[in-house]
Amino acid sequence: ALGGGAVLDAVGYACATFHRGMRLIRIPSTVLAQNDAGIGVKNGINAFGQKNLLGAFYPACAVINDFQLLTTLAHRDRIAGLAEAVKVALIKDRAFFEWMEREADALAHFDHPASRYAIRRCAELHLGHITGAGDPFERGNGRPLDYGHWAAHKLENLSQHRLRHGEAVAVGMALDGLYANALGLLSDADSERVISLLLRLGFNLCPPELSLKDAHGRSRVLLGLEEFRQHLGGQLSIPMLSCIGTSVDLHEIDDALMEQALLRLVSQRAPLTLGEGCAQ
Ligand SMILES: NC(=O)c1ccc[n+]([C@@H]2O[C@H](COP(=O)([O-])OP(=O)(O)OC[C@H]3O[C@@H](n4cnc5c(N)ncnc54)[C@H](O)[C@@H]3O)[C@@H](O)[C@H]2O)c1
Ligand SMILES: [Zn+2]
The missing domain is CATH 3.40.50.1970 (Rossmann fold)
Incomplete structure (x- = not known):
């Protein structure tokens, strides 16, 4: 293939x-x-x-x-894949995240040495998890590699696949970072660093799909939580960051707090440290 x-x-x-x-x-x-x-x-x-x-x-x-x-x-596809490198750094490897922060401009321009290293390190971390974490076939509920993915899958669907997988994962990670911050799990500084790195790499963290509502006025993205619970077979298990480099599984999500995180991402009040608003 x-x-x-x-x-x-x-x-x-x-x-x-x-x-x-x-x-x-x-x-x-x-x-x-x-x-x-x-x-x-x-x-x-x-x-x-x-x-x-x-x-x-x-x-x-x-x-x-x-x-x-x-x-x-295409440039878009060079960048989209970096979302998975940010993801695996966030859940497993703080030093790799810090390296990506230092090399963010080189990565955004697809400079070859930096991009090559980012791809290799990301692949190694994925492989290490699959072969070393004891659950290659995902029998258990805990799936740290799915960080940011419950929202990402929903966003890909809502966009009718206009959004690339990596682009949707970047938005999902920002959203879950803001949720963990609202919950008091992730510090202000760490949640700002997550968003700042994603923006520096060139991701749009406010695609129009984030604002879609159903006939009852409910956020269509948030309906993805229930779909994700069903996909897992009944019990929700969502990886969230407790700090950069470490994730914990949460089995309950506070809908109201998640909606606040979503509004924060969509609105100008998000801590977008590059001074960029969320204009769509
Ligand atoms: N199975 C898994 O574990 C797993 C993990 C992550 C993502 N995925 C899936 O992978 C898909 C996303 O993959 P993707 O980001 O590679 O997107 P993609 O496969 O849709 O490819 C993106 C675009 O790049 C083009 N393309 C591919 N190779 C090219 C090349 N060398 N030069 C120029 N153009 C090229 C493709 O034709 C396509 O238009 C999603 O469907 C996602 O769900 C699967
Ligand atoms: Zn993925």
Whole structure:
């Protein structure tokens, strides 16, 4: 399978089912595919209006990351994949996060040495988690690698996939950072650093989908929490940051507080340290 995350997922799923499984070699061709999707054991396709509804856990027998493939990528796709590097740094590796802060300008310009290191470190951390955390097939509820993903999956869907996965993950991480801050779990300084790094890398943290309401006036993004609970099989488990580099699982989310976090992200009151508002 040679391609971005979408192609790898579809081909991986086909490989898992055809003749009850055939050998798979992945050659990821986007930043996100090289640092995350191509490394993992999950393969999924969207069906019946739901993200990753059909799929299989199916490891590849080899993954070949060739940086040269990334030189033809659109700028947008060079940046989108960095969201997963920020994610894994936030939940596992404070030093990597601090390195990304120092190299933010180089990463935003896709300078090769910095980008190459970010992809490699992100891939290593993903691989380390899958092979070393004792739950490669996600039997348990705790999924730190899903940081920022409950909102991201909903946003991708609401945008009818206008938003790239990484772009949606960046928004989801900012939202959950503000929620953890409102809860008193994450300090003001750390939540501002999360948002500041995402902005410096070039992410738009206020896509119009954040403001969509249903017929009852409820935020459509927040309805994603209930969908995520169902996806987990009943008990909610959402990774949240207690500080940069460490996550904890929360099993309850205060809807009113999450709505406040959402409003803070959408409104000018968010601590957007670069002086940028949230104009859409
Ligand atoms: N299975 C997993 O563990 C896992 C993990 C993360 C993300 N994903 C999935 O991966 C998908 C996102 O992956 P993505 O960000 O790679 O997006 P993508 O696969 O949609 O690719 C983005 C764009 O880049 C183009 N492209 C790919 N390689 C290129 C190259 N070398 N040069 C120029 N253009 C190129 C593609 O045609 C596409 O238009 C989402 O569907 C997401 O759910 C899966
Ligand atoms: Zn992801």
